[in-house]
Amino acid sequence: MPYRAPVSEFRFILDHVVDLAQVAATERFSEATPETVEAILTEAGRMFEDVFAPLNRNGDLHPAKLENGVVRTSKGFSDGYQALVDGGWLGLSAPAEFGGMDLPHTLTTAFNDMASASCLSLGLNPLLSQGQIEALEAHAPDWMKELYLPKLISGEWTGTMNLTESQAGSDVGALRTKAEPNGDGTYAVTGQKIYISWGDHDFGGNVCHLVLARLPDAAPGTRGISLFMVPKFIPDEDGNLGEANSLRVVSLEHKMGLHGSPTCVMQFDGAKGWLVGQEHKGMAAMFTMMNNARLGVGVQGIGAADGAYQHALAYALDRKQGKTPVEGSGAIVDHADVRRMLLTMKADLFASRCIALANAVAVDMQKAGAGAEWTTRAAVLTPITKAFGTEVGMRVAELGVQVHGGMGFIEETGAAQYSRDVRVTAIYEGTNGIQAMDLVGRKMMDGGEGIYALLDEIEETAEAARANLPEMGRALWQAAESLRETSEWMVAQTDMNVRFAGAVPYLMAFARVLGGHFHLKAAMQEAEDGPRRKLARFYIDRLLPDHTGLLAQAMAGAADLYALSPEELTA
Known part of the structure; x- marks a missing residue:
């Protein structure tokens, strides 16, 4: 079933429900005019309909593979990623100083929604780079910003976040990865990280790992954690890629869903890294990326819900089964219980999408310096967006399978993929x-x-x-x-x-x-x-x-x- 980008729905919510106009009224985001917003949403929607959506099923059937130490992504994913690069989409809300458009994060939120609905596995890649861009902008030294941000914003390089270890899941403070000073301002990072989304790929360029590690004199727990930039290839001062760093992909996780997204076990063996932010203050720096990701992951759930809803609705409008008690087309959409499920899906999709976009508006108003109350509002809405958005994603995808009846349990219909893919969103970035x-x-x-x-x-x-x-x-x-x-x-x-x-x-x-x-x-x-x-x-x-x-x-x-x-x- 073709994916239809909900551009008119976004416009209605932005104009009449969450009041994007107040964001555009600030000096920081004055370029977010109605005409610009319309153009951004329309062009992004077209790309997701035409380029991303056709890749979704292929990513599920032909997962990423690790061959001789090289991650091979699903067929067509490289072209899909190149469409992001060619359109400059990774820089939508990134600072103009380093090549971004500096538009409101609210537009990036709508962008991520459509990316997740059309192809969640591939849409996860730019989400990670967006978070890394924000973390570097807030905490990195100037030389690192000047070297890394233009490449990340253009999409030439991609970003990851490396927190989890086998013994340190939600308890990040239990991590064992260590970083030892080399005496020249760099550090030797050693340890193993698991569940690293898009830890490697065959798109070209560099993969920039933000890694949490512990310095030799670090205190126990989260108080002793520092953050390091550890690139796959060590660049020179002009951004040209040099020798390979001492890191590798050990294996790819065998997952319930998101098969097109390579989730890696990463090994760092004295890999060269550079400190981001202050020593022992790594969690504060990483939380910048994590808060960005928590909003983004909530939106992944919402986007997946939209994909599942559109898929189920198309089936319900076409499938004829049994005599319905009301006059209509004769399709199962005329059955009361099918109608109940579809309305539940649609109503919760709207509710969760509004919560996420209101969250993004609060983030933008905070960035625009509109007052402390916006910081507080964003802080309250972020956990609600993440948890409710992903719960809605799981529930709507589950209902989508149910609307299909027996065919929902048959993989060829594609209904089950939405349920399998979205399930992890309730787990990562903090359960x-x-x-x-x-x-x-x-x-x-x-x-x-x-x-x-x-x-x-x-x-x-x-x-x-x-x-x-x-x-x-x-x-x-x-x-x-x-x-x-x-x-x-x-x-x-x-x-x-x-x-x-x-x-x-x-x-x-x-x-x-x-x-x-x-x-x-x-x-x-x-x-x-x-x-x-x-x-x-x-x-x-x-x-x-x-x-x-x-x-x-x-x-x-x-x-x-x-x-x-x-x-x-x-x-």
């Missing part, structure tokens, strides 16, 4: 449980002020809707009040494990209420019989009520989680 713990932990250190500010905005929307959409406005206001009460309860808990026990349902309830907020904002832009009003009513009547049970779980405490002993769990 969704870790995102939820961050929300009820670090993001409540201000006493919940950032959360309450969002709730105030949601209730303002609910009040504004009471004139024309009273029932939906009342339902959203009540949901926001319930969320406020639970938030106050969370803030009051001094036992962090009590908070953590209810963190995931709390985050999901928050996302549900935010989704109602954005659906209602969209509905207020249309006439009484408009499709967005109908979709908003479906969401608020059928999906928003989930928050009640989720909030009850959030306040259930931790005692019942530990009531069964480990021995009783095995009984």
Whole structure:
């Protein structure tokens, strides 16, 4: 089924729901005019439809391979990546000083959404380079910026992030990779990293690894971690590639999905590296890249959801099976349960996409120096975007298989690929449980002020809707009040494990209420019989009520989680 880039959907959300105009009104992003936004979205959408989408199935059937130490990517992936380079797409939000367009990250978010929907395996590659560009811009010494950023922004070189080790997954502080000074300002980096997405490829150019490692005098835990640039090839001062560095791909992981994306085990044997940022402050530098990636990974889930939805909808509109109780085309789309699944997919896709784009707007306003409240807003929305976006991706892809019925379990239909590919997004860049713990932990250190500010905005929307959409406005206001009460309860808990026990349902309830907020904002832009009003009513009547049970779980405490002993769990 051909992929259709949702350009008009992005334009509606940017214009009427998340208010991109306020970003364009800043001096920093004044070039993001409506005409520019339209051109960017249209041209990017065309590329993803024509170039990326035809590669998606091929990447699944013909995975990347490691042959004689060289990673061979899926057929056509090199051409797909070259289309990114030729269009200058990697520099969309990158600094103009080093060759980028310096446009809002909100546009990059829409770009990543379409990349993930059309070919998630290949779309992961530019996502990593985007994050590395931001990390280097914020933390690298000037000479490194001047050498690496133009190459990364042009796409001539690609970037990776190397955190995980076999004994140090989510507990990054347990890493053992070491970096020893060479005496000339460089370091010898030694250790093994796993799960390195796009750790190598055959696209040409350089692969630039950002590697977390520990200096000889480092303290234990995350306080003793430093960050290093360790390139595949050691460049000279003009960026010409020299000798190969002392690193190699040991193997490629055999994965459930994302077969077209080479996920590498990387070995560093005294590889030459350069310090990024300050000694022992590597986590602060890496978190710049990780926060960028957390928004990006949430968007990967949303994009995959869009691909799965479009695939399932096309099948439902065409497949005839059984007598339907209503007059229509005779296709399975006329069955009530199929309609329920499709509407759930569409409604959650819209809700999660709005959350992600609102997150990106907050990031842009923060970059534009619009005030500390935008920094707080971005911080609160980031874990919600990542966790809810990927949960929606998994759920929509699963429903996509169900819409196909028995054929969904047959690989040739392509429905299963979306489910397999998107599954990892809930795991990497911090599992969704870790995102939820961050929300009820670090993001409540201000006493919940950032959360309450969002709730105030949601209730303002609910009040504004009471004139024309009273029932939906009342339902959203009540949901926001319930969320406020639970938030106050969370803030009051001094036992962090009590908070953590209810963190995931709390985050999901928050996302549900935010989704109602954005659906209602969209509905207020249309006439009484408009499709967005109908979709908003479906969401608020059928999906928003989930928050009640989720909030009850959030306040259930931790005692019942530990009531069964480990021995009783095995009984």
